[in-house]
Amino acid sequence: GDSVTQMEGPVTLSEEACLTINCTYTATGYPSLFWYVQYPGEGLQLLLKATKADDKGSNKGFEATYRKETTSFHLEKGSVQVSDSAVYFCASYSGGYNKLIFGAGTRLAVHP
Amino acid sequence: DVKVTQSSRYLVKRTGEKVFLECVQDMDHENMFWYRQDPGLGLRLIYFSYDVKMKEKGDIPEGYSVSREKKERFSLILESASTNQTSMYLCASSFRTGGSGYTFGSGTRLTVV
Numbered sequence: 001g002d003s004v005t006q007m008e009g010p011v012t013l014s015e016e017a018c019l020t021i022n023c024t025y026t027a028t029g030y031p032s033l034f035w036y037v038q039y040p041g042e043g044l045q046l047l048l049k050a051t052k053a054d055d056k057g058s059n060k061g062f063e064a065t066y067r068k069e070t071t072s073f074h075l076e077k078g079s080v081q082v083s084d085s086a087v088y089f090c091a092s093y094s095g096g097y098n099k100l101i102f103g104a105g106t107r108l109a110v111h112p
Numbered sequence: 113d114v115k116v117t118q119s120s121r122y123l124v125k126r127t128g129e130k131v132f133l134e135c136v137q138d139m140d141h142e143n144m145f146w147y148r149q150d151p152g153l154g155l156r157l158i159y160f161s162y163d164v165k166m167k168e169k170g171d172i173p174e175g176y177s178v179s180r181e182k183k184e185r186f187s188l189i190l191e192s193a194s195t196n197q198t199s200m201y202l203c204a205s206s207f208r209t210g211g212s213g214y215t216f217g218s219g220t221r222l223t224v225v
Contacts, residue, residue: 034213043116043202043216051211089155093210097162099145100210104154 002027006090006103013080013110021075021106023064023090031092033057033066033073034100038087047075047088080110115139118203118217125224131190133220135203141215142208144186146170146178149200149219161186162208193224 007022025031032051036044048057053068062077075088090103119134135144145160147170157170159178167178175197179187186205190197200221204214 032211032213036213036216041219041221043118043218044204044214045216046213049213091213093213095211096209098210099157099160100206100214102155 002092002094002101004090004092004101004103006106009107011106011108015082015110015112016079019077019080019108021088023073023075023103025071025073025092027092027094029094030068031094034091035064035075036089036091038089044089082110082112084108085110116203116205116215116217118220120220121218123220123222125193125222127194127224129193131193133188133201135186135217136184137205138184139205139215141205143206143210144180145204145214146186146188147202147204149202158188195224198222198224
């Protein structure tokens, strides 16, 4: 079945460092891909998404590009802030009545 | 602003109590979901519903039931709460086909003592 694999955390960075959180997927066909963010004590919020190969989703300085050839959707940010500290979830959706498949989540801690 | 609202942010219940967690959405979504989230275990789907009065088991339905009498409301019921049900519970909703993603509530942190 479909699955999503994320890099294990926690990821610890200093403020203004570059961020990459790896995400790969397995799916039949070409799913839509999502990144969600969960701030401490909150629910998940949609951060960005991409619906087809080579699409780039972006929001709040974060970007992710849908790479069909490597079945990846890595999350990147050029300069992280303390306020970016959160758990990040990658997810895929294969269409129709399928459910979203979530990765295990990656915790990011940014220190001043 | 569209919303999924969970009735309580924090709950403390005693072992053996019947517990109701309520979730309401205002987006006219067909699908609603209940997840629990535990450290190191990610999100685990408990139950979901594609329509009023319809329910489907997720990955970990044991010890839980659900009710969906109206399109906007999806209730999670712990028939007899146990300490291993202490967790963060997240409700989500989506359109019939989930291509727009899910909208999540803020979560209910339940402690069973």
